[in-house]
Amino acid sequence: xxxxxxxxxxxxxxxxxxxxxxxxxxxxxxxxxxxxxxxxxxxxxxxxxxx
Amino acid sequence: xxxxxxxxxxxxxxxxxxxxxxxxxxxxxxxxxxxxxxxxxxxxxxxxxxxxxxxxxxxxxxxxxxxxxxxxxxxxxxxxxxxxxxxxxxxxxxxxxxxxxxxxxxxxxxxxxxxxxxxxxxxxxxxxxxxxxxxxxxxxxxxxxxxxxxxxxxxxxxxxxxxxxxxxxxxxxxxxxxxxxxxxxxxxxxxxxxxxxxxxxxxxxxxxxxxxxxxxxxxxxxxxxxxxxxxxxxxxxxxxxxx
Numbered sequence: 001x002x003x004x005x006x007x008x009x010x011x012x013x014x015x016x017x018x019x020x021x022x023x024x025x026x027x028x029x030x031x032x033x034x035x036x037x038x039x040x041x042x043x044x045x046x047x048x049x050x051x
Numbered sequence: 052x053x054x055x056x057x058x059x060x061x062x063x064x065x066x067x068x069x070x071x072x073x074x075x076x077x078x079x080x081x082x083x084x085x086x087x088x089x090x091x092x093x094x095x096x097x098x099x100x101x102x103x104x105x106x107x108x109x110x111x112x113x114x115x116x117x118x119x120x121x122x123x124x125x126x127x128x129x130x131x132x133x134x135x136x137x138x139x140x141x142x143x144x145x146x147x148x149x150x151x152x153x154x155x156x157x158x159x160x161x162x163x164x165x166x167x168x169x170x171x172x173x174x175x176x177x178x179x180x181x182x183x184x185x186x187x188x189x190x191x192x193x194x195x196x197x198x199x200x201x202x203x204x205x206x207x208x209x210x211x212x213x214x215x216x217x218x219x220x221x222x223x224x225x226x227x228x229x230x231x232x233x234x235x236x237x238x239x240x241x242x243x244x245x246x247x248x249x250x251x252x253x254x255x256x257x258x259x260x261x262x263x264x265x266x267x268x269x270x271x272x273x274x275x276x277x278x279x280x281x282x283x284x285x286x287x288x289x290x291x292x293x294x
Contacts, residue, residue, distance in 0.1 A: 003090050005101040008166045012104050015159045016085060019108035022155045023081065023265060026148060027074065030272040037279035044286040 057135040059278050070271035077265025084111075084258030092250055105163040106251070111259040112156040113182070115266055117220050119149030120185055122270075123192065124217035127210035136281075137274070139206040142213060143196065144273035148266060150189035157182060168233055177230035181223040188216040 005012055088107030095103045123145045129138035160179070161171045173179055192209050199205035227234045245252050 005104075006094075007100060008102040011102060011162050011166050012089075015105045015108050015162050016089065018155060018158055018162075019085070019112070022112075022151055023078075023262070026151055026269055029147070030269045030276070034272050034276040034279070037276040037283070041279045041283040041286075044283050044290075048286055048290070 057133075057137045059137055062137055063275065063278060066271040066275055070268045070275065073264050073268030073271065077261050077263075077268055080257055080261030081265060084254050084261055087254035088258070092254060095251070102163060102166050105159060107254060107258050109156065109159040109163055110255060111262045112152050112159060114259050115262045116149060116153040116156045116182065116185065117223060118263065119145055119152055119266065120188070120213075120217065120220055123149060123189075123213045124220075127213035130206055131210045131214065139210075140274045140277040140281075141270065142206075142209065144270050144277060146189055146192050146196075146209075148269055148273070150186060150193070152262075152266070153182065153186040153189060157186060164233075173233060176232050176234070177226035178223065178232045178234045181219060181226050185216075185219050185223065188212070188219065192216075 084107055088104045092104070092107075094101045123142050126138045126142040126145065129135055130142065157179075160182075164173075165171050192212050195212055196205040196209045199208055222229075226232055227236055247255070
């Protein structure tokens with residue numbers, strides 16, 4: 001059950017929403033960067049072994 | 052000691068399990084801190100009622116913003132003095148994360164400021180302006196690196212900017228004491244101890260620790276991506292040179 005605030009509920013929820021979205025977004029960004037770099041390295045290593 | 056930690060093979064072996072562990076522990080502690088902030092701690096009527104719950108997001112993000120800039124400057128210094136490539140990778144990885152946390156600090160502070168002080172922003176507030184300068188320093192660091200022709204030039208130019216910009220961090224910390232600011236004086240990091248009841252202090256400190264652990268996990272993930280990227284660049288260079 002969500003807490004009920006007497007006043008400024010919109011401000012409080014907005015701050016907590018941003019506080020959740022930014023770390024989550026950074027995690028997705030870091031994950032995508034890591035996966036892209038690993039795939040590129042794997043592809044280059046495979047090309048080197050073949051050729 | 053720095054040389055021992057500057058081995059990319061050792062770093063990759065360590066970060067393979069340490070990065071996900073940091074991310075998991077950090078995320079769990081962040082959820083706990085948010086739960087405390089929203090559901091458990093009582094509202095403080097002296098701090099504007101329920102809006103003081105913003106503290107559990109805003110203050111850790113402010114700590115992280117400053118700590119990440121210090122991390123950027125420290126890793127830049129290590130690269131500048133000892134030329135350890137892993138230090139340059141750490142600096143490059145910290146910059147976008149630090150910029151995001153500084154933006155989070157500015158955004159949450161602005162939203163907290165509206166109901167508390169009646170304004171979103173004050174251009175003559177020393178604390179707000181010095182944090183804004185730090186945000187631009189992070190952006191400037193990334194833009195400068197991207198503008199350089201070679202990796203060595205990017206590392207060198209970025210390191211100089213990061214080290215010079217470190218002078219801004221103590222200015223942020225002591226801005227409320229030196230200049231006029233609408234912000235209150237320090238209430239946690241004080242010489243005579245925190246001026247805050249444990250019911251607020253404990254979730255705040257654990258929230259700060261959570262964000263730091265999570266940040267460390269993200270930094271390691273990006274550093275791993277950088278190591279893989281540079282190994283890929285070496286393979287391309289060998290292919291082009293025919294070796």
